[in-house]
Amino acid sequence: MSTSASAEAIAQIAKAAFETSQLVNSADRTRALHEIRKELEANKVSILRANGEDMTNAEAEAVAGRLSSSLVNRLDLRTGEKWDTMLQGVTDIAALQDPTGVVSYARELHNDLELYRVSCPIGVLLVIFEARPEVIVNIAALALKSGNAAILKGGKESARTTAELTRTIQTALARTALPGTFIQTVETRAEVAALLAQDRYIDLVIPRGSNELDSVMGHADGLCTIYLDESADRDKARRLVVDAKTDYPAGCNAVETLLVHESLLQTIWLDVANALLAANVKLLCDEPTIAALISPASHGGSPLTTTVIPKLTTHVSPATPKAYDTEHLSLTLAVRAVPSLAVAIAHINEHGSHHTDCIVTESAAAGSTFVRGVDSAGVFINASTRFADGFRYGFGAEVGISTGRIHARGPVGLEGLVTYKYVLRSKGEEGHIVGEFGRGPGKKQYTHQPIQRNELPF
Amino acid sequence: MSTSASAEAIAQIAKAAFETSQLVNSADRTRALHEIRKELEANKVSILRANGEDMTNAEAEAVAGRLSSSLVNRLDLRTGEKWDTMLQGVTDIAALQDPTGVVSYARELHNDLELYRVSCPIGVLLVIFEARPEVIVNIAALALKSGNAAILKGGKESARTTAELTRTIQTALARTALPGTFIQTVETRAEVAALLAQDRYIDLVIPRGSNELDSVMGHADGLCTIYLDESADRDKARRLVVDAKTDYPAGCNAVETLLVHESLLQTIWLDVANALLAANVKLLCDEPTIAALISPASHGGSPLTTTVIPKLTTHVSPATPKAYDTEHLSLTLAVRAVPSLAVAIAHINEHGSHHTDCIVTESAAAGSTFVRGVDSAGVFINASTRFADGFRYGFGAEVGISTGRIHARGPVGLEGLVTYKYVLRSKGEEGHIVGEFGRGPGKKQYTHQPIQRNELPF
Structure with missing residues (x-):
């Protein structure tokens, strides 16, 4: 009381x-x-x-x-x-x-x-x-x-x-x-x-x-995802995933789920997994991604390094469905193979938290489709999800990050702390009333001419 | 079920x-x-x-x-x-x-x-x-x-x-x-x-x-107010109040409360009341505004016309406190005398619904103070509250009018139906990771240079 x-x-x-x-x-x-x-x-x-x-x-x-x-x-x-x-x-x-x-x-x-x-x-x-x-x-x-x-x-x-x-x-x-x-x-x-x-x-x-x-x-459940497109560059994939997972795992902009195009399972995925395991990241994998780690065929992918191989038992385990709906906030990453960009987008829209998601791709068309199809506050091409931050965006400062859909979305800076009002000013001899406007004879018409002004003239 | x-x-x-x-x-x-x-x-x-x-x-x-x-x-x-x-x-x-x-x-x-x-x-x-x-x-x-x-x-x-x-x-x-x-x-x-x-x-x-x-x-409780400032023009006051009350009384942008500066009680208020009564508007008045109607001194105000005088008994009654918190949506208007612009602003912020409010004034300073001090989606100078409308504002169409404070405020047109997302694109050889940025030696710095673009370049 x-x-x-x-x-x-x-x-x-x-x-x-x-x-x-x-x-x-x-x-x-x-x-x-x-x-x-x-x-x-x-x-x-x-x-x-x-x-x-x-x-x-x-x-x-x-x-x-x-x-x-x-x-x-x-x-x-x-x-x-x-x-x-x-x-x-x-x-x-x-x-x-x-x-x-x-x-x-x-x-x-x-x-x-x-x-x-x-x-x-x-x-x-x-x-x-x-x-x-x-x-x-x-x-x-x-x-x-x-x-x-x-x-x-x-x-x-x-x-x-x-x-x-x-x-x-x-x-x-x-x-x-x-x-x-x-x-x-x-x-x-x-x-x-x-x-x-x-x-x-x-x-x-x-x-x-x-x-x-x-x-x-709606502040920032951060279930961020990186998708490795079939055209992904090997080094970009490795660098971005490791940075997004390990730079600050407790951050809401850290990556929590990795989607791998199935054409990459014997190549780039092995490289990325190697780097993640070397950084002590725990991997929760679906059946295809785990199978690729256990018996890598030699399609040009680097096999896992000898220091990393023991971690297959300690750091790799099968993903439960819940793994893809969890914000781990630690050195844990859920991994899933997907057959197409469309499936990747659908997965992100369904399981993600609409915070920040990234595609690694060398295809302009795939980048463009991803940016339009993913319904999140941040959609990134070849850049770590960790860039989602008011300071990094150039806002000077941020109040927080919003995953709400309207008003302030993404990092909230000063612009997110203002609203607006409509100011209507009559300078006419008699003021202005609505009753004088309309379709009939002698009625006034709206002109709706743009005025070039960045601030109030009074 | x-x-x-x-x-x-x-x-x-x-x-x-x-x-x-x-x-x-x-x-x-x-x-x-x-x-x-x-x-x-x-x-x-x-x-x-x-x-x-x-x-x-x-x-x-x-x-x-x-x-x-x-x-x-x-x-x-x-x-x-x-x-x-x-x-x-x-x-x-x-x-x-x-x-x-x-x-x-x-x-x-x-x-x-x-x-x-x-x-x-x-x-x-x-x-x-x-x-x-x-x-x-x-x-x-x-x-x-x-x-x-x-x-x-x-x-x-x-x-x-x-x-x-x-x-x-x-x-x-x-x-x-x-x-x-x-x-x-x-x-x-x-x-x-x-x-x-x-x-x-x-x-x-x-x-x-x-x-x-x-x-x-927060759609549109419309408790709109007009304030007649001490510098108000007589004709503007009469025209605006009558239009705002009678043009479409059921509209959420119709005026529901009239605040009259006390220096106008024997002058402009009598004119305005005369016009309102002639239009069959019922007035709920506080003591000073009702007193002025019953025994008008001859300070230059037109006394009520003979056709209107009988309506003093049928159309004028004392206001209860509730009158100033009511959206009448009919030919009823609450009226109150106020000693100053500051009191008018405070009344509007406390009793209004933050929809649209108007000042009738010939003083640029009073207009500017009103516009800054009144915390509503629409703040008008010498223009009827009935202008608060998406078509009239030039939006082409409106979904509704919002009195919510953030996102869409006021009439909601197409702009109120969109949100935004942040698209970050790396064109760098290696993509971009956060770990490379910072204060130490060899670290990258953010440039935050404006880009002049109205649409995505891809």
Whole structure:
């Protein structure tokens, strides 16, 4: 009861902050980002001290077996380039083009009656993410740049770091035209559940990597597939599959299923399997792909190397049907032979998660068919699925990756955080009314002439 | 049980039709529209005969008091220009630009690694609408043009007309590269409920004017407001308010609330009220606006005319708080005096439905503030709210009007029926893998150079 009351208060405060901010201009929002960077630099010691406390607790939890060591590593803001990268991110986002105020459709409907579709913030965002505390700064910067108020919920393991970062951001905002409550954070899962009920105030929920919340925005089940077309190049096949599987197996853009054209079973497939086994990837194979590994005919394919052959018993096993519907998120890959490009496309549309899928091919026609036929947010030709990422796409930053079909699809950057409104302005002597338009005599006609404009003229 | 089984079959067939159609090109889809028009012309007699039967039944229902006469009129496809308008709509939609295949973002990520964001159909649409049978043809044409398969559900009153129109469309499709099942219709509400559960196959639900289904896409609660700013022009105020209220009171873009700056109570408000009462509009007024009507001081405002004065007892009553939260859809208007533009904006954001709102003003600054501060799909300056319409906006046709905040907002035309996918193509000798990029020595860097292209180069 008290949780949901406080959730309503938080949501209401966020909405009020958003409405207050509507008349703050883009330059002031960008200035706020610079203030945040300055304040982060000034508070580096206290933030990293809080992070150290989170780390100490997390390491104890890891020793007790209640937390994975990879999660502990993701918590750490003190090692490597993480701190500098976080600061640079704020500066980079400040330098991006303002996504609001952009006119994407403009028509004269009649003399002195002008229609503009102009981009504007969505409103209040609720962003839920795990572990990595620097995400708070990243998302706060994206929200500010796009003019959206935000409520952020990080993992409980980073509670102290989150608190310090939030305090720092709000201190910086207090020096700007924006309300300090423009960015808020919440801590517990109970609060999130209560917030999700506040759809009167919250306009968009963005979960990052939390399976429970997939249904809200469809974030990124990543069941990505690579298809080796009959015209595939041997080296490309090997390089791409190994990169897509091993570069970061826990990523939602890692490959989970490999489809092999059956003409390649005694050739390229053996090469690819050899490289995957050498990288300690476990293969869940259908009957034709497993048979090819066990008794390779000598059709020009390199047989498996001697170091890899022992792994046939430890790393290769028959695939159950479930193997093709599983996001392994580890060094495991499901493999299936297919008789044609059409079957490959059908498999991907049925079993994939519409995230990112790749064809390895030397045929322009096969590439074109694949791109049109595969119904996913990303469809790649001869490039690793791991490229599916807002930074790599050139968005400067991303909020997350969406597998939802409408609005933001794929990596969500600033453009995914704006919507639009239609602005209709009459400059006519008498204003404009609909009753004057129509087919009869003396009626006005719509002109629908394009207007060349990228921003509102007033 | 059998209903939901058949719903699944219908949805599955639609998805299969969509997937088959993915490789059908735009020119073939446009040709299919011309075939539909031809087939409609060829079947005019049987379609209008079926419509006549629906009309006979509906008139009997109306006599028995079970159906409104306005609904009966909307059923009729035989009178006026309805038939010709319906045919012309097909031709007009065929002539529109293809909304698919349009590149909206293109970057070189590295030498020979090119990223394109290209528009594509959403998939399977479920469109639910009432009464007017010509909507079937309209929506079918929009779905075809945008490459989406569709399942359509019209009102049960038009069942015979719907059946004939569907048969006609499917006959026409049988002569094209598209499957006849690309457009299907269903009849009962039970089927719709079962279809709504088929989200594995159905990608977007578009309800038109059915309040029960608002939550699905947020279609058009239309609580539109006009605000008379202190600088409002007298004639514009009168013309716009009367048009927005009386041109088509049942429309979702009709005005439901009038906010009057308190400096206008003895002047422009009297003029506007006089015109509204003369048009038989019922006014639900707050205390200041009602007081001004009952004892107008002579500050230059025209007093109410003698014909209108008797209506003070029959057509004017005090507003309850609920009056400002009600979509009247009739000749009823809630009226409230406000002390400032800021209060008007706050009232609209709190009580409106984010559909379309208008300011009447001669001040450019007030117009600009209103446009930025009001959080609605349409924000108008000196133009009637009734302009909020896909045809009037120049979209050629509309599927409906959305008050949802993301994806399609406002009138939904062809652009609202497409989404996009990211296509990444490597032309490099070795394909492209992520592992080669990074900060270390010998690592590749992202270039993120814009590519000037409006369509895929392959």
